[in-house]
Amino acid sequence: MLPLKEKILLVEDEEHLAEGLIFNLTREGFDIEHVANGEEAALLLTSRAQDFHAVVLDLMLPGLDGFQILQQARLVSRSIPILVLSARSTEADKVRALELGADDYVTKPFSLKELILRVRSILKRSQWIRTSEANSDKDGGLTFGDGQFHRGSMTYFRADGESIRISPTEASLLLIFHKKPNIILSRQQLLKDVWQYEPGTATRTVDVFVGKLRRIIEKSEAEPKHLISVRGAGYAYVTDQDVRDNLQSNRSKK
Amino acid sequence: MLNALKRFRILLHPMVIFIIAQISWALLMVVWIRWYISRTNEFEALLERFGPHPSLRAGQWIVLLEGCILMGILLIALYVVFVNLRRQVRLNQMQDSILSSITHELKTPIASIRLYLETLEMYELSSEERGRFLQRSLQELSRLQSLVDRVLLSAQLRTTFKKPIPERLDLNSLLMTSWQKMTERVSDKRDCQLIGFDECESIQILGIRADLQILFDNLLDNAVKYTKTGGKIWLKIFPHGPTKIEIVVTDDGIGIEKNQLKRVFQRFFRAEGASKRHVTGSGLGLSLAYAIVKAHKGSLVAKSPGPEKGASFHVTFKREDPSS
Numbered sequence: 306m307l308p309l310k311e312k313i314l315l316v317e318d319e320e321h322l323a324e325g326l327i328f329n330l331t332r333e334g335f336d337i338e339h340v341a342n343g344e345e346a347a348l349l350l351t352s353r354a355q356d357f358h359a360v361v362l363d364l365m366l367p368g369l370d371g372f373q374i375l376q377q378a379r380l381v382s383r384s385i386p387i388l389v390l391s392a393r394s395t396e397a398d399k400v401r402a403l404e405l406g407a408d409d410y411v412t413k414p415f416s417l418k419e420l421i422l423r424v425r426s427i428l429k430r431s432q433w434i435r436t437s438e439a440n441s442d443k444d445g446g447l448t449f450g451d452g453q454f455h456r457g458s459m460t461y462f463r464a465d466g467e468s469i470r471i472s473p474t475e476a477s478l479l480l481i482f483h484k485k486p487n488i489i490l491s492r493q494q495l496l497k498d499v500w501q502y503e504p505g506t507a508t509r510t511v512d513v514f515v516g517k518l519r520r521i522i523e524k525s526e527a528e529p530k531h532l533i534s535v536r537g538a539g540y541a542y543v544t545d546q547d548v549r550d551n552l553q554s555n556r557s558k559k
Numbered sequence: 560m561l562n563a564l565k566r567f568r569i570l571l572h573p574m575v576i577f578i579i580a581q582i583s584w585a586l587l588m589v590v591w592i593r594w595y596i597s598r599t600n601e602f603e604a605l606l607e608r609f610g611p612h613p614s615l616r617a618g619q620w621i622v623l624l625e626g627c628i629l630m631g632i633l634l635i636a637l638y639v640v641f642v643n644l645r646r647q648v649r650l651n652q653m654q655d656s657i658l659s660s661i662t663h664e665l666k667t668p669i670a671s672i673r674l675y676l677e678t679l680e681m682y683e684l685s686s687e688e689r690g691r692f693l694q695r696s697l698q699e700l701s702r703l704q705s706l707v708d709r710v711l712l713s714a715q716l717r718t719t720f721k722k723p724i725p726e727r728l729d730l731n732s733l734l735m736t737s738w739q740k741m742t743e744r745v746s747d748k749r750d751c752q753l754i755g756f757d758e759c760e761s762i763q764i765l766g767i768r769a770d771l772q773i774l775f776d777n778l779l780d781n782a783v784k785y786t787k788t789g790g791k792i793w794l795k796i797f798p799h800g801p802t803k804i805e806i807v808v809t810d811d812g813i814g815i816e817k818n819q820l821k822r823v824f825q826r827f828f829r830a831e832g833a834s835k836r837h838v839t840g841s842g843l844g845l846s847l848a849y850a851i852v853k854a855h856k857g858s859l860v861a862k863s864p865g866p867e868k869g870a871s872f873h874v875t876f877k878r879e880d881p882s883s
Contacts (some may be wrong), residue, residue, distance in 0.1 A: 319667050320744075321695050325674040332682060365663055392666035413670035417677040 310336040311358040311428055316346040316374065317390070318366050322413075326361070333421055343369030347377045354382040359428050364391040364402065372405055379406035383470045384459060386427035390415070396509060403513040408474040410510070411501060426501045430473035448520035449483055449542075450531040461521050469521050474499065478514050479522075482532070482542035491539035515540055573648075577641050584634055588627070595623055604834040664706050668699040675699075697741075709773060709847055725855075727879055728771065730762040730796075730804065737775035738794055745783050745792075754795040762804050763879040764797070766855045774851040777844040778808040778872050783872070786812035803876045811869035820861045848872075 313330060317323040318341045327337045338357070340346045343366040350360070357480035360378070366373030371389060378387065386409075394412040402410055403434045408427050411420055446453035459476055461469045471479070475500045478543060482490070492511045496502035500510065523529045533541050533552050543549045569575060599619050675692040678684075684692070734756075742751050764771075782792045795807040815823055824845050845861075852859040852874055863870040 321671045321699055322667065322674065324695070325671060325678060325692070328688075329674070329678055330680075365598065392663040392670065393664075394662075413666050415670060415674045417681065517796055 310334060312336045312338065312356060313424070314346070314349060314357045314360045315339045315344075316341075316360065316366065316371070318342060318363060329417060329421070330361075330424070333424075335424075342367045342558045343371070343374055346506055347374050350374065350378040350385075351381050354378065354385050357385060358431055359424065360385060360387045361424065362387055362389050362407070364389060364393055364398070372401060375402060375405040375407060383472050384431070386431045386473055388423055390420070399507060400427070400513055403510060406472065408472065422501060427473075430477055447480075447483060449479055451524070452522060454479060454483075463522070471521060475515060475518055475521070476516055482518075482540075486542050486544045487548045489535050489538045489541045494539065511540075573641070573644065577637075581634075584637070585629070588630055590622065591626070591630075594864055595619075595626070619868050629822040654701050661706075661710065662774060665703065668703040668706075672696045672697040672703075701740075705773075705776060708769070709777070709844065712770065712847060712851075725765045725767055728766055730764050730806075730876075731756065733768070733771050734775055734796070734806065735778050736772060740776065740808060741779040741783060741792070749783065749786060750791040752791070752793045752807055754793055756796055761881055762798070764855075764876045765802065765879055766876075770854065772852045774848050774874070775806075777848045778874070781844050781848075781872070782808050782812070786810040791869075798878070799875070801880070802878055806836065806874045807871050808874075809869065809871040813870075814866045814868045815861060815863040816862075816866060817868050820863065823861050824859070834870070844871075852876075 311334075313335050315323060315326055315330070315337050315396060317326060317339070320341075321547040323339055323341065323436060327339055330337050340349060340350075345368075346362070346366070347369050350357075362371050362374060366374075369377075371391065375387065375389075378385065383406075387407050388409045388411060389407045390403075390411050390413065391398070399410045401454070408430070409423050411423055418422065446455050446462070448454075449461070453462045454460075454471075455462065456475070459470055459473075461467070461471055461479075481495065481498050495511045499514075502510075515534070516526070519526045519529050519532050530549065533549065534544050535541060535552060541548070543552065543554065572800070662727045679689060679692055687777065738751075738753065779792070779794070786792060791809070791811045793807075793809040795809065797805040799805055849859050855876060857874060857876040859875075860873045861870060862873065
């Protein structure tokens, strides 16, 4: 019996572009379902999110725009990976899409090889989630910051008792930091480890996602104790008090 | 502290400043007039003590009137500056939005072309598939060229008054070229009909071929943008005697509000329904169409029964006598 193909929802109103994307993604072994307007996409995502392994989403659509679809999709499912594919290339647009729950952002015009790589990357994260949920009995909590992260349920339990469900990308980032505590990780390193970006890619994606993680784990996002940024170097997940004091005193000297 | 800062920011809003300026001006007028009248009365009372004297009142009223006129001019100037500033701010916002739309319009065909060429490069394709993808690339290239032409022509029509040499053109041929382009894109998604063409053969007008082609492309493109899938787009042609010809593009799309019927031809203007539906486009199409029609000494009028009831665009040109 052939393994089931991974199903991608393609939301793109440009007919020729959609045709090309469907052709290529099908050739790459994916099962594509295509819609050309925002309202249909929102309806599908709110009623059948579990049927899709990933979403490739344009932002400028007739009806609801991509930002509105992102908001609605994330209310229903935190785990479905969403890659935004848009001609809007300003930093403000990218940040907004990532803040609203996109896992990755590709601007048009794009390299076909890069797009396929990014789609595979977000699917890998999704696959990891499905495997984690299947093994959830075996997985206990992981201490991160002042709280606990439960891989099986993709939930972070804060020290104050609040539980927050996190996305696959946020979880991937958390686990990378957890694996390498008290070490400064550069943005390029994080981009490569989590998003499989080529070195030299300029992007604020890391900053946006670290910001999101801070909002989840820190008591005060403005004064983080666990996810410290080191200017000109990157970020560090700090568990050791001496390392924390050292990094914080270096920051105040600057 | 944050709330206090937010409140302070509200005070810096141009409308709030304008209102404060108006109130201050009114208070200043009242205070000044009262002060002037009371000083005048005091001065008159003082002069009375020294004996009879000609009344100063007439001269003083003239001074008061002059002061009021000058203050009135100041108020009008303030108002004019404010209105122009608001208009400029709105225009800047519209231009930012339209620039974003134009960028999207340019990038999308480029993305398609790149996608198809990379597909041709990456895979071994059948000749049918290769032919189809090359065809798509050429269509997108044509779309890109059309947009660039529109943007450049729009800039040209606004900044320079060039006088290319008009020639006699077959109107049917121009219309059919635009119609074919449009129907190739959407005929399976829209009810497209031609009306009146069988009865009107060999209609000639004087004009610039490239500009008129853009005119008809824009009008049909506009109809496509604002009409849903399954909607109607009709192209009609009506002779008005031997000297005039009317071309009408009709759709049953989102329609136009009565108070916007003239504004739709303004540069960067988008009908109200467009923003709600996220209709893409440069916002230059109709303003360019209008400029082209005017340059050809014709008329272009928009009509609509109202929102969601469709619209029609009526272009009228002078006909050339085919026998001359």
